[in-house]
Amino acid sequence: MTTATYRTCPRSGLQFESHAEKLMIVNAVTAVVALLVGGILAIGVVLTRWPSVHWLAADTFYMVLTAHGIDMLIFWMIFFEMAVLYFCSSTLLRCRLATPKLAWVAFVLMLVGAVTNNVAVFQGSSSVMMTSYVPMMAAPAFYLGLILFAVGALVGCFVFFGTLVVAKRDKTYQGSVPLVTFGAITAAIIAVFTIASGAIILIPTFLMSVGIVKEVDPLVYRTIWWAFGHSSQQINVAAHISIWYAVAAIAFGAKPMSERVSRGAFLLYILFLQLASAHHLLADPGVSTAWKVVNTSYFMYFAVLASMIHGLTIPGAIEVAQRAKGYNNGLFEWLRKAPWGNPVFSGMFISLIGFGFLGGISGVMMGTEQLNMIIHNTIYVPGHFHATVVVGTTLSFMALTYFLIPVLFKREMINPGLAKIQPYLFGLSMYFFCLVMMGAGTLGVSRRHWDMSFSGAAMAYEWPGAAYLLMGLVGIGGIAAITGGALYIYITVGSLLWGKKLEGGKTSANFTPIPPTAPTAVAQSYGSAGFAAPGTFVLAMVFLVSFVLYYFINWKYLSQVWGLS
Numbered sequence: 001m002t003t004a005t006y007r008t009c010p011r012s013g014l015q016f017e018s019h020a021e022k023l024m025i026v027n028a029v030t031a032v033v034a035l036l037v038g039g040i041l042a043i044g045v046v047l048t049r050w051p052s053v054h055w056l057a058a059d060t061f062y063m064v065l066t067a068h069g070i071d072m073l074i075f076w077m078i079f080f081e082m083a084v085l086y087f088c089s090s091t092l093l094r095c096r097l098a099t100p101k102l103a104w105v106a107f108v109l110m111l112v113g114a115v116t117n118n119v120a121v122f123q124g125s126s127s128v129m130m131t132s133y134v135p136m137m138a139a140p141a142f143y144l145g146l147i148l149f150a151v152g153a154l155v156g157c158f159v160f161f162g163t164l165v166v167a168k169r170d171k172t173y174q175g176s177v178p179l180v181t182f183g184a185i186t187a188a189i190i191a192v193f194t195i196a197s198g199a200i201i202l203i204p205t206f207l208m209s210v211g212i213v214k215e216v217d218p219l220v221y222r223t224i225w226w227a228f229g230h231s232s233q234q235i236n237v238a239a240h241i242s243i244w245y246a247v248a249a250i251a252f253g254a255k256p257m258s259e260r261v262s263r264g265a266f267l268l269y270i271l272f273l274q275l276a277s278a279h280h281l282l283a284d285p286g287v288s289t290a291w292k293v294v295n296t297s298y299f300m301y302f303a304v305l306a307s308m309i310h311g312l313t314i315p316g317a318i319e320v321a322q323r324a325k326g327y328n329n330g331l332f333e334w335l336r337k338a339p340w341g342n343p344v345f346s347g348m349f350i351s352l353i354g355f356g357f358l359g360g361i362s363g364v365m366m367g368t369e370q371l372n373m374i375i376h377n378t379i380y381v382p383g384h385f386h387a388t389v390v391v392g393t394t395l396s397f398m399a400l401t402y403f404l405i406p407v408l409f410k411r412e413m414i415n416p417g418l419a420k421i422q423p424y425l426f427g428l429s430m431y432f433f434c435l436v437m438m439g440a441g442t443l444g445v446s447r448r449h450w451d452m453s454f455s456g457a458a459m460a461y462e463w464p465g466a467a468y469l470l471m472g473l474v475g476i477g478g479i480a481a482i483t484g485g486a487l488y489i490y491i492t493v494g495s496l497l498w499g500k501k502l503e504g505g506k507t508s509a510n511f512t513p514i515p516p517t518a519p520t521a522v523a524q525s526y527g528s529a530g531f532a533a534p535g536t537f538v539l540a541m542v543f544l545v546s547f548v549l550y551y552f553i554n555w556k557y558l559s560q561v562w563g564l565s
């Protein structure tokens, strides 16, 4: 392998090591391809759940739904996260990538795994959904693909850790690692745990699919599968929150309000994430109510607390930075005068608000043992998690991409006018999509059932008319969101193919220390700003009131499930 060279980007001051740069590019591009496939499949899913369209036949629907879930939640997210890990280590710390050859091995394993899994799904006998619960069985290649992908991702995490060691040894930064890198470390630590849990449960299931193991117990499967499934979501959250901090630093020069508090909040994720995975077992027999309540109603709140800290300190840091620039009028001038036309910022902010209000509040509601009963296995559940993984993570990744097009890919963005509206179209239609799904779920529309009217069933079920209406709106919101996703793909792929080539900047054989004048220097350093963010405080109170109201409304719904008179 050629020796590394270092390019200093003239637009951002960031320094890209040559191997790391290529790896970020291939991982990010592969991620976007997965998003494209998952997005095309979303059309099939949405047009089937839209009652008056009801497009696909049952077997096709479940196949398409399985592939949609896996291509989106596993392949799109994790390929992109690999690029983020290399960025947060090699680029932010300005050092070489530890073992580029191994990083390529990781990428190839992941790619082969992703293709193998997709082929298995589209051959038709692996429509076991993303959660793939036993005793449902998929083809051996389905599990094998996931295992190869996971091994690749694990290797990638170790390359990331190795790169941190290189930076430390070569003294490429001073003091503690920057907060964004710290967040990425959190994500990578959680990833190692996640992948280990995945291996513990998927390897026996693979062996069962080839006939070596006789049986995998369904309850054990679900418990361990969710140690994997839940913590993988915590990786996404740690990754997208790191990106929020990075965007606040890049777009505003905003320093965290308190580095210590923010770092502490990341640590809470590592400490409490496992306990929270009990919220996926709330309707399961075999685990005691006391265990469920303690885990989901007490320990889970520490992880929620961490997200709320980030949700407060990031807008707070932006407010402080904006006020320092003179946007001091009233409570909200700082926010009104934010760069709403810049998709890096608007994407990040729409993501933050939607993740908190829609994903966060609904998550706490669903995670309450008693309330869980009203929405368990209804379409409320995908309503909730599209607010977290799509509005939260996917939209943050999109926002970061707009920053990376000129900086990493060295291209001028094509069609900036479209890029300006893309986060609004995608983000706001996703808000709507999630809300109407949650509405339909509250009325009881089941999750994953291909035909909500249950036509041909022995006993009829009369839905309130609103349920059909809401599912129709799910269709409309979904199509609008898919259009927003298509714009993102058009803009990013188009920029790489046809965008004007930009000058790459000076290349040297050695790394250089972080120049304090670089526009991104704040993202690469340690620093706190004092608390002077009254506007953010008001926003936090609005959040709190919505939270409390919504929570109690659901207790009221619960009380109406069984009439006592």
Ligand code: HEM
Pocket: 039, 042, 045, 046, 049, 065, 066, 068, 069, 070, 072, 073, 076, 077, 129, 130, 131, 382, 386, 389, 390, 394, 447, 448, 449, 477, 478, 479, 481, 482, 483, 485
């Ligand atoms: C415009 C974008 C999207 C639309 C319109 C959309 C729509 C849907 C719909 C209607 C369902 C089916 C609900 C059901 O009947 O059970 C679904 C399932 C799912 N979606 Fe999406 N989705 C989108 C993007 C995403 C993204 C970006 C992710 C992840 C990052 C994602 C992850 C999932 C998962 C994991 C499932 C569940 C699959 C399963 O039950 O096995 N979706 N989506």
Ligand SMILES: [Cu+2]
Pocket: 229, 230, 233, 276, 277, 279, 280
């Ligand atoms: Cu969970």
